[in-house]
Amino acid sequence: MENKYMNIPKEKFSFVQRGDKMHDEKFKTKSRGYFADAFLRFKKNKSSVVAACIIGFLVLFSIVSPIISPYTIKDKDKMYVNYAPYTEGFSDLGIGILDGGVIYQSYSENQLKYLEGIAQETGRDPLIKILDTFEEQEMKRGQIVTKTYHKIRVNKYFEKGIMYMVFSEAEYDDIIRFEQETGIRVIYPYVAPENLAADNLSKDKKDTLTRFYKDNLNPNLWYKVTDDKGTPALDADGNFIHAYHLNPKSTTIPGKEYTGIRVEGDDGTFIYSAQKGSALQCRIDYYSYYQYKNGHAPQYIFGTNNMGQDIFCAIGIGARFSLIFAICVSAINLTIGAIYGAIQGFYGGYVDLTMDRISDILSGVPSMITVSLFQLHLAQKVGVIPSFLFAFVLTGWIGMAALTRKQFYRFKSQEYIMAAKTLGASDWRLMFKHIFPNSLGTIVTSCVLVIPGVISSETTLTYLGIVNLQSFAGTSIGVLMSQGQTSMTTSPHAMFFPAMFVSLLLISFNLFGNGLRDAFNPSTRGVDD
Amino acid sequence: MKYMFKYATQRILLMLMTLLIISFMCFVLIRMLPPAPLEPGDPHTAVIEARRAAMGYNKPYLVQFGIFLRNIFTKWDWGISDKMYFGREVAAVFAEKLPASMIVNVYSIVLSIPIGIALGIWAALKKNTMTDHLISTLTMVVISVPSFVYAFLIQYFLSHKLGWFPFLMKGGTDFFTWEMFVSMLPPVMALSFGVIAGFTRGTRAELTEVLTSEFMLLARTKGLTKAQATIRHALKNCMVIIIPSIFGEFIGILSGSLIIEKIFGVPGVGSLYITSINGPDYPMFMMLTVFYTAIGLLSGIVVDISYGFIDPRIRMGSRK
Numbered sequence: 001m002e003n004k005y006m007n008i009p010k011e012k013f014s015f016v017q018r019g020d021k022m023h024d025e026k027f028k029t030k031s032r033g034y035f036a037d038a039f040l041r042f043k044k045n046k047s048s049v050v051a052a053c054i055i056g057f058l059v060l061f062s063i064v065s066p067i068i069s070p071y072t073i074k075d076k077d078k079m080y081v082n083y084a085p086y087t088e089g090f091s092d093l094g095i096g097i098l099d100g101g102v103i104y105q106s107y108s109e110n111q112l113k114y115l116e117g118i119a120q121e122t123g124r125d126p127l128i129k130i131l132d133t134f135e136e137q138e139m140k141r142g143q144i145v146t147k148t149y150h151k152i153r154v155n156k157y158f159e160k161g162i163m164y165m166v167f168s169e170a171e172y173d174d175i176i177r178f179e180q181e182t183g184i185r186v187i188y189p190y191v192a193p194e195n196l197a198a199d200n201l202s203k204d205k206k207d208t209l210t211r212f213y214k215d216n217l218n219p220n221l222w223y224k225v226t227d228d229k230g231t232p233a234l235d236a237d238g239n240f241i242h243a244y245h246l247n248p249k250s251t252t253i254p255g256k257e258y259t260g261i262r263v264e265g266d267d268g269t270f271i272y273s274a275q276k277g278s279a280l281q282c283r284i285d286y287y288s289y290y291q292y293k294n295g296h297a298p299q300y301i302f303g304t305n306n307m308g309q310d311i312f313c314a315i316g317i318g319a320r321f322s323l324i325f326a327i328c329v330s331a332i333n334l335t336i337g338a339i340y341g342a343i344q345g346f347y348g349g350y351v352d353l354t355m356d357r358i359s360d361i362l363s364g365v366p367s368m369i370t371v372s373l374f375q376l377h378l379a380q381k382v383g384v385i386p387s388f389l390f391a392f393v394l395t396g397w398i399g400m401a402a403l404t405r406k407q408f409y410r411f412k413s414q415e416y417i418m419a420a421k422t423l424g425a426s427d428w429r430l431m432f433k434h435i436f437p438n439s440l441g442t443i444v445t446s447c448v449l450v451i452p453g454v455i456s457s458e459t460t461l462t463y464l465g466i467v468n469l470q471s472f473a474g475t476s477i478g479v480l481m482s483q484g485q486t487s488m489t490t491s492p493h494a495m496f497f498p499a500m501f502v503s504l505l506l507i508s509f510n511l512f513g514n515g516l517r518d519a520f521n522p523s524t525r526g527v528d529d
Numbered sequence: 530m531k532y533m534f535k536y537a538t539q540r541i542l543l544m545l546m547t548l549l550i551i552s553f554m555c556f557v558l559i560r561m562l563p564p565a566p567l568e569p570g571d572p573h574t575a576v577i578e579a580r581r582a583a584m585g586y587n588k589p590y591l592v593q594f595g596i597f598l599r600n601i602f603t604k605w606d607w608g609i610s611d612k613m614y615f616g617r618e619v620a621a622v623f624a625e626k627l628p629a630s631m632i633v634n635v636y637s638i639v640l641s642i643p644i645g646i647a648l649g650i651w652a653a654l655k656k657n658t659m660t661d662h663l664i665s666t667l668t669m670v671v672i673s674v675p676s677f678v679y680a681f682l683i684q685y686f687l688s689h690k691l692g693w694f695p696f697l698m699k700g701g702t703d704f705f706t707w708e709m710f711v712s713m714l715p716p717v718m719a720l721s722f723g724v725i726a727g728f729t730r731g732t733r734a735e736l737t738e739v740l741t742s743e744f745m746l747l748a749r750t751k752g753l754t755k756a757q758a759t760i761r762h763a764l765k766n767c768m769v770i771i772i773p774s775i776f777g778e779f780i781g782i783l784s785g786s787l788i789i790e791k792i793f794g795v796p797g798v799g800s801l802y803i804t805s806i807n808g809p810d811y812p813m814f815m816m817l818t819v820f821y822t823a824i825g826l827l828s829g830i831v832v833d834i835s836y837g838f839i840d841p842r843i844r845m846g847s848r849k
Contacts, residue, residue: 047666364547365555366821368787372806372814373558456675460788463677466806481677485792488681489689499678507673514669 038441041519048515051508058505062323065316070299073317073474077308079163079286080298082491083156088297091155098301100157101128102490106136106149113232114220115154117240118161121188121222121263122285126158157298160286161220162188166279175284178292179260186288189244189263189270190281191222196243198224198233219283244270303493305483311494314475315501321473322505325385326454329392330447336393337400338443342431344401345408352405363398367457370394372466385472388461392454403446407439441520449513452506459502477502533837540833544826548819555818556597557590559811564611573616580609597815608812613804619812623801623820630790630797631783632704633716638778641721642728646771649732654759656737664729671726680719680792688715697794716793720786724778731774735767769840773832780828783820 032040042048066072086100112127119125132151137144167175175186193213197206212228213221223240224233235241244263258272273280291297302311340359344352371391378387411417412435420434461467462478469476477498484495564581571577585593600606607619614622652664688694699712739745740763748758783798790799798817805813 361547361550364822364826365551366825368802369555369818369821373555373818376562376806376809377558452673459675460677464787464791464803466803481681485681488685492685495681495685499681503674503678506675507670510669510673 034441038516038519042515045515045518048512048518051511051515054504054508055512058319058501058508059323062316062319066313066320069301069310069313069316070294070296071310071313073309073314075308075310077304079160079308080157080300080304081308082306082487082494083298083300083304084491084493085301085303086155086157087299087301096128099128100155100300100303101153102156103131103151103153105151106134107152108150109148110229110231112150112152114230115159117223117232118159118220120240121220122158122161122287124155124158124287126155126161128153128155157287162222162283163286163289164217164219164281165284165289166276166281168279172273172280172282175289175292176258176260182291183261184288184291185261185263186284186292187258187260187272188222188283188285189242189272190274190283191219191243192245192274193217195245196221196225198226198241200233201226222283245274302497303491305480305494306487307483309475311480311497314480315477315498317474318477318480318498319501319505321469321476322455322458322502325389325458326451329389329396329454330450332389332393333397333400333450334443334447337397338404338436340397341401341404342408342436345405346412346427346431346435348409359398359401362395365395367391367395368466371461375467383472384467384469388458388467388469392457396450396454399450400443400446403443404436404439407442408435411435411438445513445517445520448509448516452509452513455502455509456506533834536837537834540830544830548823548826551822552819553594555822556594556815559815559818560586560590560593562809562811564811577611584608607816610810610813612808612810613813614810619816622813623798623816626796626798626801627783628702628704629698629795630799633698633713633790633795633797634720634781634783636713636717637720637724640717641724642775642778644721645725645728646732648725648729650736650764652729652733653736653740656740661733665733668726668729668733671722672730675788676719676723676786677788677792679722680715680789683715683719684792687718698796700796713795716789716795719789719793728771728774732767732771735770736763739763739766769836772839773835776835777828777832780824780831783824 084100084102085098087098090098091100115125115127119127130150130152133148134151135146135148137146139145178184179186194210196213197209201209209225209228216228218230221230222243224243225231226233232240260272262270273282275281287297300310300312302315305311305314340355344355371388374387374391374394375384378390381387408431412430417430417434420430425434458467458476459478459481462469462476463482464478465482470479480498481495481502484491484493484498488495564586583596585596588596597608600608605620607623610617610619610622648664648668652661655661683694684696688696694715695712697712698716699709701709703709740759745758745763748762749755753761787799787803789795790797791803794800798820801813802817802821804810805817808814
């Protein structure tokens with residue numbers, strides 16, 4: 001075996017490569033840069049990708065929602081205050097969402113009749129569903145009376161029903177024109193307090209009732225009632241008896257002639273307006289009036305807050321500010337921190353020590369105090385936003401500077417820096433051309449992680465009312481939440497939607513930032529493969 | 530120990546210096562503001578003017594600061610409230626508000642630290658299982674969401690829907706009655722979420738690192754069971770990181786949370802701070818500024834120094 005190769009004749013040998021060139025084999029794969037590599041690793045982290053998508057969606061929402069909302073932030077409807085989410089199409093589907101529904105815990109039979117009255121007159125039934133019926137026993141004049149109560153879900157927009165409103169004659173004519181064009185009835189027959197008392201009551205009682213209803217005008221009563229609780233007087237079939245003001249009797253309240261749509265059963269004797277000085281008072285259906293005024297039915301996808309603003313639009317406006325502000329803060333912090341940290345890390349020694357002391361002292365100031373001091377101080381001179389921004393920047397850059405400093409210490413003693421220095425590169429060039437790009441990944445990542453922090457504290461500060469941004473930005477998520485807080489029990493939606501938005505935003509920003517950090521941090525390379 | 534002592538002294542002196550500088554900066558900024566305007570015809574005008582003159586309102590800021598410091602060191606006089614608690618000593622008002630903040634915070638820490646550490650240990654032991662993922666994700670979510678969202682959820686569901694707790698904390702100073710305890714639970718819970726999540730995350734991160742280290746393998750090869758090795762070796766090592774942060778947390782109990790105290794009506798330091806800004810009541814604000822700064826600096830020092838006491842291997846200040 002071994003001998004076989006011992007005596008190979010010389011001529012059997014030949015050169016392998018004399019004449020041709022030796023090359024390394026060319027890579028058949030595509031080369032991949034640092035960022036491409038990081039992106040690839042980022043894509044593997046599913047939760048971060050989802051978070052990035054959610055952030056994209058929320059950003060899109062904040063851009064689009066004020067545009068597609070029929071309202072602006074300045075629209076404040078005094079009538080629809082703290083109303084639940086409602087749109088016209090969805091409420092008809094009866095699936096329990098977007099129907100303006102609120103739950104009333106105990107409603108008596110009498111109050112149900114009242115809702116029925118609204119339904120009959122306006123043709124929109126406020127009662128969505130009776131959830132529960134229970135009986136309660138009460139002592140009344142020494143007797144035990146059993147009363148039935150209902151837990152019901154009511155459409156607040158429909159429950160608003162009829163209102164008294166005063167118009168000029170021009171407006172009145174305009175409304176009538178609207179009625180004739182669209183076929184939507186806005187003005188309803190006039191009811192005066194003296195019409196309400198049922199016919200079979202004694203004169204004394206009638207007078208008392210008239211006086212009572214003059215003081216407690218309830219525009220939704222259009223039927224004869226028997227007492228001051230609004231108990232309807234029913235006819236033989238159990239129907240309401242209307243209490244509309246009739247023309248022949250009218251000597252006291254001459255209104256203007258009405259040419260709009262008349263209610264059923266009107267033989268031309270109902271009057272539709274009453275003269276009040278030079279203006280006309282009418283009973284109008286607020287929902288239809290809203291359509292007349294705005295050209296569309298009320299559409300509050302997220303409901304309204306206690307200022308009567310559309311929350312859908314307001315969240316968008318608030319989020320726009322939060323995001324832009326956070327990005328600005330983070331960019332400024334990055335710039336200052338990078339330069340400061342670069343000088344610290346590059347020169348080291350006493351420069352480093354002195355600068356470190358300064359940042360130490362600054363970092364000892366609690367951020368809450370900085371913000372409030374600047375608010376007290378600068379807000380009047382340079383405006384709320386610059387002083388707010390300044391307060392965030394004052395201590396915000398310290399973290400970034402420490403990070404950059406660490407990276408600089410890591411890289412500055414490496415050979416390639418020495419080589420560059422030997423070739424005569426200036427300090428500035430060494431810092432920002434040779435060292436800084438190495439730490440870019442880490443710094444950008446922490447920049448992303450700064451954003452949720454800024455949004456969170458901005459929200460907190462506006463929530464507490466320490467900073468007032470309303471004049472500049474219109475509103476902010478924190479303001480929306482503190483407005484929602486005041487009426488939390490009756491209209492939780494006003495708190496819920498802003499809270500959900502900001503929570504979702506912060507969670508996804510943190511997830512996204514963590515994903516980025518893992519992707520950019522080479523020490524985790526290969527761990528998951 | 531000698532190094533420790535030297536290091537501690539150094540740190541404390543440095544902290545006092547920092548505190549002095551920050552206080553001076555804030556002091557000047559506050560004094561630069563025009564003093565709270567007096568209503569014309571206010572019967573106290575003469576008294577207030579005299580008091581302001583005594584505080585050195587017309588003198589240079591450095592002199593004013595000197596007077597401020599002298600009053601504190603000689604008479605513990607932090608000034609007199611000129612708006613909200615008119616005519617009362619700021620320090621006295623502050624001392625009145627401190628207990629409520631402290632008690633709420635103590636309850637919250639006592640409740641949340643054991644839960645947080647236990648969850649962290651559980652997650653670390655079950656690393657990369659469903660349990661771990663669930664706990665880690667929840668922790669992540671809880672840390673991201675701002676605390677007033679929990680406050681809202683607690684108030685809406687527990688106080689409004691279920692009616693278990695009152696909406697606001699009970700007034701008065703009977704801090705150890707049952708009724709008071711129940712009314713304190715909502716703010717305690719709202720504060721606890723964040724602390725629990727923080728400790729869970731910290732413990733989990735630390736323990737997973739320790740569990741994969743080589744001395745654990747050695748302990749197992751010596752014949753210890755997994756439980757023994759974990760309790761005797763891993764937990765001990767991981768506590769080196771955890772315990773200092775507990776100390777830091779305990780310093781923080783003094784400060785109270787602005788937002789939680791406002792929402793739940795806790796009559797504590799946090800709500801005092803908010804009212805002092807909205808007042809504005811400058812002497813009160815100045816005292817609270819110094820207080821918050823001191824708390825922040827102190828907790829940093831306590832954390833750093835306690836490392837040295839807990840783990841003798843960590844020698845700080847012994848570079849030379």
